[in-house]
Amino acid sequence: MTADVVVFPGSNCDFDAAAALSTALPGATVRRQWHADLDLSGTDLCVLPGGFAYGDYLRAGALAARSPAIAAVKALIARGGLVLGICNGFQVLVEAGILPGAFQTNSVQHFLCRDVQVRVCSTASPLLAGVREGDVLRLPIAHQEGNYRLTPPEYEHLLGEGRIALRYCGEDGQSEENPNGSYGAVAGVLGARGRVLGMMPHPERAAWPKIGRADGLRILGGAAASLAQGGVR
Amino acid sequence: MAISAFDPQALGLTPSECDLARALAGRELSELEWAILSVLWSEHCAYKHSRALLGRLPSEGERVLAGPGGGAGVLDIGEGWAVAAKIESHNHPSAVEPLQGAATGIGGIMRDVLSMGARPAAFLDSLRFGMPSAPRTDYLLRGVVAGIAHYGNCVGVPTVGGDLYFHPSYERNPLVNAMCVGFLRHGDLRDSAARGVGNRFLLLGARTGRDGIGGAAFASVTLREDAAEDRPRVQVGDPFLGKLMIEATLEIMDSLPVVAIQDLGAAGLAGAFLEMCAKGGVGAELWLGRVPLRERDLAPAEVLLSESQERMLLLLEPDAVQAAQAIARRLGVEAAEVGEVQDGEDIVVLQGDEVLSRLPVELFAKAPTAEIAPAPPPLAPPAPAEPRSCDGRSSLLALLASPNLCSRQSVYGRYDQDVGLRTVVRPGMDAAVLRAAPGAPGVAVATDQNPLKCSLSPRIGAALAVCEAARNVAARGAEPIGLTNCLNLGSPERPLAARQLVDVVDGIAEAARELRIPVTGGNVSLYNESGGQSIAPTPVIGMIGHLPDPERAIGVAGPRAGMRVLLLGRPAESLAGSSYAELAGVLPAPPDPPEYEALRGLLTLLVRLREEGALALAHDVAGGGLLVALAEIVTHTRLGLAVHLEEATPRYLFGEPSALCVAIAPDAQVVAAHAKALGVRVKEIGEVTEVAELSVDMPTEPHWALSLARLAEASRGDLL
Amino acid sequence: MPDYRVELRVHLRPGVLDPAGEAVGASLGHLGFAVERVEVGKLLTVDLTADGPEAAEAAVQRMAKELLVNPVLEEYVLEVRPR
């Protein structure tokens, strides 16, 4: 299989995402592709990585969402490819209208970097083939504008369609915790057909079993399992 | 070439400096030339008052690949890898505009490391402010932390450590020292000496505007009462472009023959260009007309001296220029050809066809030095009588809650600590751990300095800062292999500050020699005073410890209940210079001098124990003393400690010794055997428990315990 | 073609949370100022040349729609001036 990481000017988790994908998807071809030359014709999985694309100037993700690369991403989705937006990549997908909602500055009004727990609330996606509903993952967050906004009707709609994928939670997996003020403590959502996942936590930073940070592999590796079973083309 | 009747002394040059310049030039200089020289020969660029003294710092060592004088020191860490590191101050700009001042400090030090051919891998920030109750402290602290977060997070380099102290002397002179660590392969090491007639200078990065005109001179000037006056000079950083610059520069260095490279820092284009030529001893032309400008009407002196951020100067073989420009263009970075190395020994500055200046390169190689007149060493005040007993529990809580000892989580929690996937151990305690690449060697890194100790004795305080930094990296099992330092002091023209300058250099030199740690470079920031009040002498140490296998550093696996708690090294013999003494009001005795022999043994032991995999955690005893160190282990690991201490005296509990460490081991016997072989004192004091609390037994004192929640609450801090 | 400066005042839509504004309001309160509400919005200034003020306005309306404003959270008013 082939996984491509899109590099926007200002992306800074592109190397990390590519490295983690190589760990999670042994045997896969993993490439970093500069946004201006993006070719997704042979791609199974496209990752929009974290960082500050175009400096996050104006609004996080806004300028990258207007890059011609987005047309290629949309075409990939149309033909059934998988797209994973991590942190800034999630913000780009939202700004591009590929995922619903909008982002504001964290409710605490500053950047947050720490480990959080997220509970898996839906697995209606090949991208979530490695986890089960109710699983609790420990993953790092690192963002300033992670306060994900949905209107109550939007939220209900997504919930009804099983598209609320991940929610922040306390260490026991049950208690409420909401580091950035996101509506409904939502940490990750799915696109309409489950082919797109946007998430604020960084699975690629938890793909390091040697030092006890491994939960991210369950997200990154899950896509592999389902791709191996059927591919996406 | 217009020769004016201009008075160069108005620019801050001394009469003898003017004479020297005229002698070297063989004529009177033009106004433009005086302007350049006044900046180049300022304290900030030329280290006039400190250059001779810095020669006292030992800089040789087997692992030193590049010592002082370059963009950053470079050390061999094995398997073909090297680490580049440098610390630098951005004090004055941060006092005027804390957010941008700190942000551009981070950007500036990053480009220093980049200029060695290294990929920037981590930042550390060493911060000093007035007491939290002082009116501007909150504003300054928030601004500075926001600035570091703004630049560091966006540029994609994690901030993995630092230190933060409050002391009244910094009230009007906050200090912001930024350190950058980068990794490179040995073969990729670059320097900045221009050579090769016909080679071309390529100016990479931001357009030149009026930012920070005179910034270098500004940094050397005592802050005026109304610092707001200095405002138009403030530089603004663009971390987005900074990130593009990293990638463009590394790709160009990777694929093309880059002969030399230097970042643009103090004194801007003039500073970088002239230094490159002077280092190589070559003549060259500089084509001002080709410098991309942000504003149309910049005067030549402004183009030369502007400190616009995010710029690098590369020297390339002429054939490579187009390819380099193509790489830059693809990544969205401007790159302009702005000069050429030439036959002869003249530096010629051209605007179009007009020669603005022609001067021998020698003039720029020889910045004059200035004499200092240090006051005689002060007499140490007599040591006051120490208290003989104390309430350990309540003193511990008071110390944990004090601004200099409380948790720094609210600071580093705003920094991206992980980006790049090199951070093996994040900030929290002692040193952070980085790997150069997956499977490659790495380093432990820390910054340290204690203003209280340094104000009581600059010399001992400086030596103790080296010791503490060494202990911090050793707590990860790393061998200290090199240090970088930033000397922050008052005006060297005053005898007292001159004395302090000499003393801190001597203190660092002594400790570095005793511990055999080469000093690979650093930075000097003088004139940190306002209204005649100078800061506490602040020699900040940035330490690099070597770890052949960073993923097996001490602390990565972490302790478990049932493991043994040990004390390695020598307990404190007095309270002198401790936080407890300050709290109890029994200051002024200078701290005890370092116990080098004991410390050498401790450092060696920790490295050996890491090699053996014998420790699950280590934490050195430093600010606050033994009880504070134990409490920090509880809050950090969220496990319990049950200990039986040998003594209940204040000095044992709260003294700050130079060679003591708490260690947690699955097997105390293994540790004891190694300690014995190295002559290090070892004492088993208790065990790790499931109950998350610090439980303490002492002779003559009733048993007490403090829960994790209680300790965490006490040390919460609320700094931000 | 004449030069115009178009100012775009971007406000949060009514009902959208404004934590930034609340934080600023609270800080003002600590400083002893009595305010009812503060809103933190954006002020975008676009300099361009166009055939006339209507053309300038139309162009910036399109920019607002395509990039400058996020209609989920924001609304705006626009003012054209000659330069």
Add this chain to the structure above:
Amino acid sequence: MPDYRVELRVHLRPGVLDPAGEAVGASLGHLGFAVERVEVGKLLTVDLTADGPEAAEAAVQRMAKELLVNPVLEEYVLEVRPR
């Protein structure tokens, strides 16, 4: 006391680097818009009650000085309206 709404339009001082404005300008260019310059500034709206418009203006001037505006980098104009 009557209610006022004070709008504070915060611009960067001339000559101060505006990386956000430059990035937005470049993006507009890629989207096919011809603009000369874009500046990203701030728009602060303060609702308060005061004795009269002069008093409202004076109060917000003080807020600007003490908190809302960073005089090192920014300058501002201020407009008072009844609410």
